[in-house]
Amino acid sequence: MNTRANHQVETNGQHAVVLGGSLTGLLAARVLADHFDRVTLIERDAYPENTEARRGIPQANHVHGLLVRGRQILEEFFPGLQDEMIAAGAPVVDMANEIAWFTPAGWGVRFPSDLKVLAFTRPMLDLYVRRHLARNPKVEIVDNTDVLRLLPASSGNQLAGVLICPRSSAADRRIAKELRADLVVDATGRASRAPRWLRDLSYSAPEETVINAHIGYASRLYQIPDNFERDWKCVFVQGAPPERKRGAILFQVEGNRWLVTLIGGGRDYPPSDELGFLDFARSLPVSTIFDAISAAQPLTPIKTHRATENRLRQYERAKELPDNFLVLGDAACAFNPVYGQGMTNAALGALALQKTIGEQRRRFPDGSLTGLSRCFQKRLAKVNETPWMLTTAQDYRYRECTGGVPGRMTRFMHRYMDRVIELATRKVAVRRVLLRVFNMLTAPSTLFEPRILFRVLVKILKPARPRREFRPRTQVIERTAS
Numbered sequence: 001m002n003t004r005a006n007h008q009v010e011t012n013g014q015h016a017v018v019l020g021g022s023l024t025g026l027l028a029a030r031v032l033a034d035h036f037d038r039v040t041l042i043e044r045d046a047y048p049e050n051t052e053a054r055r056g057i058p059q060a061n062h063v064h065g066l067l068v069r070g071r072q073i074l075e076e077f078f079p080g081l082q083d084e085m086i087a088a089g090a091p092v093v094d095m096a097n098e099i100a101w102f103t104p105a106g107w108g109v110r111f112p113s114d115l116k117v118l119a120f121t122r123p124m125l126d127l128y129v130r131r132h133l134a135r136n137p138k139v140e141i142v143d144n145t146d147v148l149r150l151l152p153a154s155s156g157n158q159l160a161g162v163l164i165c166p167r168s169s170a171a172d173r174r175i176a177k178e179l180r181a182d183l184v185v186d187a188t189g190r191a192s193r194a195p196r197w198l199r200d201l202s203y204s205a206p207e208e209t210v211i212n213a214h215i216g217y218a219s220r221l222y223q224i225p226d227n228f229e230r231d232w233k234c235v236f237v238q239g240a241p242p243e244r245k246r247g248a249i250l251f252q253v254e255g256n257r258w259l260v261t262l263i264g265g266g267r268d269y270p271p272s273d274e275l276g277f278l279d280f281a282r283s284l285p286v287s288t289i290f291d292a293i294s295a296a297q298p299l300t301p302i303k304t305h306r307a308t309e310n311r312l313r314q315y316e317r318a319k320e321l322p323d324n325f326l327v328l329g330d331a332a333c334a335f336n337p338v339y340g341q342g343m344t345n346a347a348l349g350a351l352a353l354q355k356t357i358g359e360q361r362r363r364f365p366d367g368s369l370t371g372l373s374r375c376f377q378k379r380l381a382k383v384n385e386t387p388w389m390l391t392t393a394q395d396y397r398y399r400e401c402t403g404g405v406p407g408r409m410t411r412f413m414h415r416y417m418d419r420v421i422e423l424a425t426r427k428v429a430v431r432r433v434l435l436r437v438f439n440m441l442t443a444p445s446t447l448f449e450p451r452i453l454f455r456v457l458v459k460i461l462k463p464a465r466p467r468r469e470f471r472p473r474t475q476v477i478e479r480t481a482s
């Protein structure tokens with residue numbers, strides 16, 4: 001897709017370039033279009049015109065849950081997006097009522113709520129967001145083009161743009177072109193080459209922290225069988241590390257299909273062969289997902305993915321950065337995806353970008369970008385702080401986790417959260433709070449409010465009973481009110 005037509009380009013105005021056209025890049029381009037005369041988004045892949053997964057985002061073959069906060073922000077940036085996706089078949093799912101959630105303490109209580117999410121394949125979301133963005137006359141989307149490196153400006157602490165290389169033909173691939181820009185934004189994901197690009201220009205690379213619980217995914221799409229009796233739209237079998245390292249998610253997605261993702265932590269990776277996949281599903285503590293896929297017709301091969309480490313690049317601590325170079329999304333902070341935070345965090349990063357550029361424009365009406373990078377990376381670091389802390393703390397539960405060790409506080413948090421999950425499995429009021437935290441609608445500190453804290457401490461102080469092995473063959477749905 002090369003959407004050059006009908007663009008009212010002000011050639012004398014400021015030009016922003018976004019590198020990478022997955023969700024973060026699309027959101028960044030949307031924000032920048034409010035503040036720059038032109039925005040060019042450069043994507044290495046050729047975008048498909050349908051909902052096929054593409055090479056640059058291999059994770060798109062796997063379940064992608066968009067949290068409620070992320071859904072709200074996407075709708076603010078792209079009004080009408082949800083309705084279009086619903087009309088195209090994305091189911092609306094009440095997270096509290098229509099997801100059968102098997103926690104380490106059993107099947108979670110269900111109740112009607114306003115916590116509505118959409119269930120879709122990831123390529124569908126990107127396609128619809130991309131279509132919205134392409135309607136913006138200030139944005140030019142250039143796909144099938146590789147970004148090779150950053151170009152320094154001849155003076156000052158600035159970049160002049162980037163070096164790009166179209167990939168549509170062998171002849172093209174031999175010709176690199178300079179793309180001049182006033183602002184360069186890196187959204188090329190966890191494999192971002194920005195640290196190397198910066199080093200090449202004699203800047204220091206950011207400090208990088210990697211915490212890896214060695215999580216593997218294996219996924220497949222199935223046709224939902226006619227008359228398959230169920231009272232859920234999605235199923236989530238949560239792992240309980242360190243003992244229970246396996247989990248799975250089944251998502252009802254557009255096209256009357258199930259997307260099934262098997263998850264194994266601590267190097268207990270789900271296999272990609274037919275029998276191994278089924279055996280892994282059968283080994284889960286409840287049979288709901290195994291029963292469903294045993295009755296269903298597979299539509300795709302099994303796809304696997306293991307690049308799931310938490311990776312934090314602390315650009316906010318870099319001694320010096322070009323003023324007009326920003327890094328966001330997975331390129332700055334990528335998470336173990338099990339907690340479903342990546343896309344919502346990308347959306348929160350886009351809000352941070354909007355705020356920072358707005359302030360910069362007010363501070364410097366002449367359009368100067370002095371100090372922009374430092375302000376933005378500091379603000380983004382605050383956005384990343386809580387999800388990073390929550391995710392890595394959970395990952396420390398795996399004995400195989402590498403990159404750090406849990407401190408006393410983290411170990412206490414594990415005990416505290418075990419009790420919260422136990423309570424939330426049975427009590428509507430606690431589950432409601434937990435789901436709001438999980439959906440990034442409220443701060444995790446809410447889980448320490450007196451009404452929860454008191455119940456949790458009572459449980460922690462009680463002598464522990466030995467853990468009961470939970471292996472029911474069928475699901476029992478409790479509908480207890482708190």
Ligand SMILES: Cc1cc2nc3c(=O)[nH]c(=O)nc-3n(C[C@H](O)[C@H](O)[C@H](O)COP(=O)(O)OP(=O)(O)OC[C@H]3O[C@@H](n4cnc5c(N)ncnc54)[C@H](O)[C@@H]3O)c2cc1C
Nearest residue numbers: 020022024044056059064065147188189329330337342343
């Ligand atoms: C297995 C898995 C499951 C996940 N599940 C969830 C989930 O359930 N919920 C959730 O919210 N998040 C999930 N995530 C995270 C989510 O995929 C990312 O957070 C999200 O895609 C935003 O990432 P991004 O746009 O920053 O980078 P990416 O999605 O990695 O995209 C980077 C883009 O940059 C392009 N690119 C790279 N290099 C260049 C270059 N040199 N020139 C031009 N273009 C380039 C790539 O082609 C790609 O399009 C999951 C991740 C994984 C790995």
